[in-house]
Amino acid sequence: MPRGRLTAADVVRAGAELADEVGYQDLAMGALAQRLGVRTPSLYKHVGGLDDLRRRVAVLAVTELGEAVRAAIQGRAGSDALAAFARAFAAYVTAHPGRYAATIGAEVTGPGDELYDASARVLESMAAILRGYGVGDDEMVHAQRTLRCLFHGLAALQAANGFRWTGDTDESFDWMIGFVDRGLRGEKTAVSG
Amino acid sequence: MPRGRLTAADVVRAGAELADEVGYQDLAMGALAQRLGVRTPSLYKHVGGLDDLRRRVAVLAVTELGEAVRAAIQGRAGSDALAAFARAFAAYVTAHPGRYAATIGAEVTGPGDELYDASARVLESMAAILRGYGVGDDEMVHAQRTLRCLFHGLAALQAANGFRWTGDTDESFDWMIGFVDRGLRGEKTAVSG
DNA sequence: GCCATAAAGCTAATCTAATTAGCCGAGCGC
DNA sequence: GCGCTCGGCTAATTAGATTAGCTTTATGGC
Numbered sequence: 508m509p510r511g512r513l514t515a516a517d518v519v520r521a522g523a524e525l526a527d528e529v530g531y532q533d534l535a536m537g538a539l540a541q542r543l544g545v546r547t548p549s550l551y552k553h554v555g556g557l558d559d560l561r562r563r564v565a566v567l568a569v570t571e572l573g574e575a576v577r578a579a580i581q582g583r584a585g586s587d588a589l590a591a592f593a594r595a596f597a598a599y600v601t602a603h604p605g606r607y608a609a610t611i612g613a614e615v616t617g618p619g620d621e622l623y624d625a626s627a628r629v630l631e632s633m634a635a636i637l638r639g640y641g642v643g644d645d646e647m648v649h650a651q652r653t654l655r656c657l658f659h660g661l662a663a664l665q666a667a668n669g670f671r672w673t674g675d676t677d678e679s680f681d682w683m684i685g686f687v688d689r690g691l692r693g694e695k696t697a698v699s700g
Numbered sequence: 701m702p703r704g705r706l707t708a709a710d711v712v713r714a715g716a717e718l719a720d721e722v723g724y725q726d727l728a729m730g731a732l733a734q735r736l737g738v739r740t741p742s743l744y745k746h747v748g749g750l751d752d753l754r755r756r757v758a759v760l761a762v763t764e765l766g767e768a769v770r771a772a773i774q775g776r777a778g779s780d781a782l783a784a785f786a787r788a789f790a791a792y793v794t795a796h797p798g799r800y801a802a803t804i805g806a807e808v809t810g811p812g813d814e815l816y817d818a819s820a821r822v823l824e825s826m827a828a829i830l831r832g833y834g835v836g837d838d839e840m841v842h843a844q845r846t847l848r849c850l851f852h853g854l855a856a857l858q859a860a861n862g863f864r865w866t867g868d869t870d871e872s873f874d875w876m877i878g879f880v881d882r883g884l885r886g887e888k889t890a891v892s893g
Numbered sequence: 894g895c896c897a898t899a900a901a902g903c904t905a906a907t908c909t910a911a912t913t914a915g916c917c918g919a920g921c922g923c
Numbered sequence: 924g925c926g927c928t929c930g931g932c933t934a935a936t937t938a939g940a941t942t943a944g945c946t947t948t949a950t951g952g953c
């Protein structure tokens with residue numbers, strides 16, 4: 508909670524915190540203004556409106572997520588890197604469900620778009636892992652898309668339900684990592700023409 | 701568009717169509733009433749409100765999806781069944797992005813809940829495929845969760861972006877199916893203690 | 894040191910959408 | 924034929940986002 512005057516970054520950060528606390532659905536201009544000790548219309552001096560706020564929260568989330576996974580895979584390779592990536596990803600989403608939810612519906616246009624560029628950084632970490640598995644350039648995009656679906660699904664279910672899976676969530680998580688590892692290992696010998 | 705008086709089912713069906721056409725975000729009571737040739741408050745005689753409508757659309761979607769995938773895997777097994785399941789799933793989401801989007805955030809409580817029961821039917825189809833791969837009861841729940849994440853992620857990205865992946869989407873899809881097949885095949889020999 | 898200015902806040906007003914209250918007419922069981 | 928219930932309607936309320944236009948405050952030029 509900044510003491511002096513607000514900046515756009517302050518507003519976005521507070522919005523992200525609010526979304527994490529009350530859920531993305533309840534991220535509202537009024538509640539955010541209250542949290543910042545300011546009247547609702549004042550926020551419009553910093554962000555374009557609710558839609559703009561949501562998008563900026565999404566950008567923040569993907570950027571932070573990219574930093575988290577990059578740090579996690581530093582110095583690791585193979586299934587080690589894969590497991591570290593997966594754990595960092597899941598940990599981020601668990602810690603910041605509201606932020607992640609903001610990214611789910613966000614429109615991504617193309618290069619130059621902040622969200623696109625931030626996503627590209629996450630995909631680059633993924634590509635580094637895949638290269639370690641011997642995935643070639645020709646298959647890279649398919650493998651990336653597959654893993655993206657898997658992790659996005661994991662995150663979406665986690666963000667939506669708070670992951671109310673009964674029993675051994677950790678065990679399921681380990682199983683999933685093993686599954687991906689097998690799928691990627693098998694790939695090297697099972698390339699089809 | 702029913703000529704006579706409306707039923708709850710009419711309203712939900714029209715809501716689902718509207719969501720598919722204009723996007724889940726723009727599913728609104730006013731627009732739905734207009735589509736049905738009725739004033740907005742009249743809808744409240746059939747559904748509890750917007751939240752109730754959304755939930756009913758989600759139930760419809762998961763029910764239809766369950767029927768689609770069950771029909772698709774009929775008489776197939778192994779990677780055949782897997783591919784059929786995946787194609788039916790993706791086809792449903794492509795044809796009904798708004799409906800599927802309704803399911804993403806929906807609250808699922810437990811047995812007896814319509815949405816829970818409908819989801820259970822989808823998971824049962826998944827389990828049938830996994831049994832064909834030799835996945836045992838002890839691992840079934842983990843495998844189900846993994847595939848659920850993968851397909852949900854696929855669907856969520858599809859529903860959100862309209863799947864604006866460049867290039868060979870079909871090829872990526874085939875790669876994904878191959879990946880899952882490898883991950884499940886490897887499983888039989890790679891069971892860890 | 895003093896004013897012009899722009900940024901950042903505020904109040905009041907507007908708009909849109911959901912929802913609620915309460916009235917009205919048609920079909921149907923008695 | 925009478926009255927009840929259902930499904931529709933209009934009017935009013937509420938909540939929230941957004942806009943308009945005023946006020947204050949920090950700051951740079953003189």
